[in-house]
Amino acid sequence: xxxxxxxxxxxxxxxxxxxxxxxxxxxxxxxxxxxxxxxxxxxxxxxxxxxxxxxxxxxxxxxxxxxxxxxxxxxxxxxxxxxxxxxxxxxxxxxxxxxxxxxxxxxxxxxxxxxxxxxxxxxxxxxxxxxxxxxxxxxxxxxxxxxxxxxxxxxxxxxxxxxxxxxxxxxxxxxxxxxxxxxxxxxxxxxxxxxxxxxxxxxxxxxxxxxxxxxxxxxxxxxxxxxxxxxxxxxxxxxxxxxxxxxxxxxxxxxxxxxxxxxxxxxxxxxxxxxxxxxxxxxxxxx
Amino acid sequence: xxxxxxxxxxxxxxxxxxxxxxxxxxxxxxxxxxxxxxxxxxxxxxxxxxxxxxxxxxxxxxxxxxxxxxxxxxxxxxxxxxxxxxxxxxxxxxxxxxxxxxxxxxxxxxxxxxxxxxxxxxxxxxxxxxxxxxxxxxxxxxxxxxxxxxxxxxxxxxxxxxxxxxxxxxxxxxxxxxxxxxxxxxxxxxxxxxxxxxxxxxxxxxxxxxxxxxxxxxxxxxxxxxxxxxxxxxxxxxxxxxxxxxxxxxxxxxxxxxxxxxxxxxxxxxxxxxxxxxxxxxxxxxxxxxxxxxxxxxxxxxxx
Numbered sequence: 001x002x003x004x005x006x007x008x009x010x011x012x013x014x015x016x017x018x019x020x021x022x023x024x025x026x027x028x029x030x031x032x033x034x035x036x037x038x039x040x041x042x043x044x045x046x047x048x049x050x051x052x053x054x055x056x057x058x059x060x061x062x063x064x065x066x067x068x069x070x071x072x073x074x075x076x077x078x079x080x081x082x083x084x085x086x087x088x089x090x091x092x093x094x095x096x097x098x099x100x101x102x103x104x105x106x107x108x109x110x111x112x113x114x115x116x117x118x119x120x121x122x123x124x125x126x127x128x129x130x131x132x133x134x135x136x137x138x139x140x141x142x143x144x145x146x147x148x149x150x151x152x153x154x155x156x157x158x159x160x161x162x163x164x165x166x167x168x169x170x171x172x173x174x175x176x177x178x179x180x181x182x183x184x185x186x187x188x189x190x191x192x193x194x195x196x197x198x199x200x201x202x203x204x205x206x207x208x209x210x211x212x213x214x215x216x217x218x219x220x221x222x223x224x225x226x227x228x229x230x231x232x233x234x235x236x237x238x239x240x241x242x243x244x245x246x247x248x249x250x251x252x253x254x255x256x257x258x259x260x261x262x263x264x265x266x267x268x269x270x271x272x273x274x275x276x277x278x279x280x281x282x283x284x285x286x287x
Numbered sequence: 288x289x290x291x292x293x294x295x296x297x298x299x300x301x302x303x304x305x306x307x308x309x310x311x312x313x314x315x316x317x318x319x320x321x322x323x324x325x326x327x328x329x330x331x332x333x334x335x336x337x338x339x340x341x342x343x344x345x346x347x348x349x350x351x352x353x354x355x356x357x358x359x360x361x362x363x364x365x366x367x368x369x370x371x372x373x374x375x376x377x378x379x380x381x382x383x384x385x386x387x388x389x390x391x392x393x394x395x396x397x398x399x400x401x402x403x404x405x406x407x408x409x410x411x412x413x414x415x416x417x418x419x420x421x422x423x424x425x426x427x428x429x430x431x432x433x434x435x436x437x438x439x440x441x442x443x444x445x446x447x448x449x450x451x452x453x454x455x456x457x458x459x460x461x462x463x464x465x466x467x468x469x470x471x472x473x474x475x476x477x478x479x480x481x482x483x484x485x486x487x488x489x490x491x492x493x494x495x496x497x498x499x500x501x502x503x504x505x506x507x508x509x510x511x512x513x514x515x516x517x518x519x520x521x522x523x524x525x526x527x528x529x530x531x532x533x534x535x536x537x538x539x540x541x542x543x544x545x546x547x548x549x550x551x552x553x554x555x556x557x558x559x560x561x562x563x564x565x566x567x568x569x570x571x572x573x574x575x576x577x578x579x580x581x582x583x584x585x586x587x588x589x590x591x
Contacts, residue, residue, distance in 0.1 A: 011397060014397040014398075015397070017391075017401055018397070020464075021404040021408050024408075024419045024423060025411065025419070027422075027430060041428070042428055042429065084305045085306070087303075088305070088306040090302060091298075091299035091302045091303050092299075095296060095299035097296045097300065103303070112518075112521045112575065113568075114567060114568055115527075116527070116544045116548060116567060117321060117568040118317035118318050119317075119547075120320070120324050120551060120560060121317030121318060121324065121561075122321075123334075123551070124317075124334060127334065128335070155309060159306060159309055188299075188302075189298075213410060216412065217413060217414075219413065219414055219531075220527050220544070224552065235412055235414045235528075251422050255418070255419070262410070262412065265410040265411065266407055266410055268410075269406045270406070273402060273403055276406060277402075277472050277475075280473070
């Protein structure tokens with residue numbers, strides 16, 4: 001009897017955790033699928049399925065554009081930071097040189113920095129960059145200035161994280177694997193390309209996904225450095241969806257937008273569950 | 288001829304050059320220029336070449352009145368709000384995180400679902416979580432008020448997010464929802480790293496399990512918890528998005544980052560804002576150093 005109770009008790013605890021974590025998201029999905037009248041009737045299950053909110057976003061709200069902007073920034077930032085960090089991680093994990101732990105410590109310190117500490121200086125630099133950029137390029141490509149700037153700032157905020165995680169992962173690769181190649185006289189570059197790359201691919205992929213999620217979710221810099229409808233990223237885009245009248249917040253569309261930007265993340269996270277968990281722990285515990 | 292290890296050392300340093308350049312140009316330079324700007328009268332018009340004015344953005348006595356960030360009660364208010372937010376949200380997250388981690392250890396058919404569910408709040412952007420909770424807590428049509436009215440606890444819907452008495456609580460709860468999973472994952476990894484016998488001995492079975500947990504397992508996962516607290520703490524001290532989104536203008540919940548950013552981009556007081564962000568960095572730095580010293584986290588390397 002006690003065994004049965006014990007079983008039920010455990011299932012109960014698990015169900016509480018699942019509901020706690022999933023319910024807000026479930027509720028957003030449900031709201032987003034309801035038409036304007038049904039949205040404003042509280043209920044736990046959808047009374048109707050109506051794609052109206054999604055259609056409104058796709059055609060009226062400049063929303064697809066914000067998604068493209070975010071994708072652009074995320075892809076550029078992550079490719080640059082991963083490439084740079086991959087080489088740096090090798091130096092920091094496989095080679096003994098003076099000042100190595102100092103370097104790692106500085107990187108960790110930077111990753112914990114409050115973004116606002118650099119914001120004023122960053123903004124001044126941004127205005128200079130804009131001026132410089134406008135002088136060189138033609139007006140037609142002006143719209144992309146803020147996005148390029150976001151790529152630059154995000155690269156900076158991503159690099160400490162990607163270096164840290166990749167270094168931890170690379171420390172885990174057995175020494176023998178590299179030693180044979182060293183004896184054969186292979187250059188470090190060759191070793192990184194032929195020996196480490198195949199082993200590290202899953203780790204690199206995980207790190208890239210996590211960095212991408214961080215970029216996708218960033219708000220403070222996106223809010224500060226984008227000023228027009230054409231260069232907004234998704235977080236700012238959602239923050240700015242508002243009704244024409246103050247009391248008429250379009251909750252249905254806000255929830256639809258939230259669902260659109262979140263579903264890909266949720267799917268990726270579920271597929272890579274185990275890897276992301278090890279990435280998160282690598283990012284903080286070891287090092 | 289150079290030895291292999293010398294060549295490797297040289298290559299290693301070359302590989303570190305790009306990281307160094309990026310960190311110098313995009314972290315160190317703006318940090319120093321923010322420091323400098325905090326000593327200037329920078330506003331929107333003279334932002335690119337402001338005048339040096341000394342410490343008046345921090346504190347100044349002008350005709351018997353005190354001015355500057357340090358004399359602004361709103362700034363100290365934001366410091367207090369940030370500390371309240373940090374202490375309460377982290378306490379809640381540690382408690383929830385440890386509970387979740389223990390529940391994640393249960394081996395049965397739901398195991399996969401629990402581990403998957405726990406990652407969902409972590410992956411959702413803060414802006415989205417803020418909006419979702421705002422909607423659930425909405426005064427007229429929100430599901431939360433609907434439930435409370437249904438249960439007879441409330442007579443009519445309450446505006447949880449805008450009411451100054453509850454908005455801080457709401458923010459702490461949203462933050463806990465979003466980040467407890469992170470703490471849970473760190474603690475879970477810590478638990479997984481323990482030898483099997485320890486876990487067997489401390490398995491949760493009734494009250495006895497709780498005492499066992501407290502005396503046997505808890506001390507062993509303390510380092511993992513300390514790491515989680517440091518990471519989350521530094522995150523919480525610079526909180527911006529949640530507070531800005533829920534109610535940026537309210538002085539009851541305004542955080543230090545919201546205060547500094549408001550000075551810069553709403554009032555165009557860039558010098559003053561820079562001074563506020565410098566103060567914020569100092570405060571966070573002092574707290575971080577004290578905490579890391581106290582928990583001996585800097586010795587974690589040796590423990591490995």
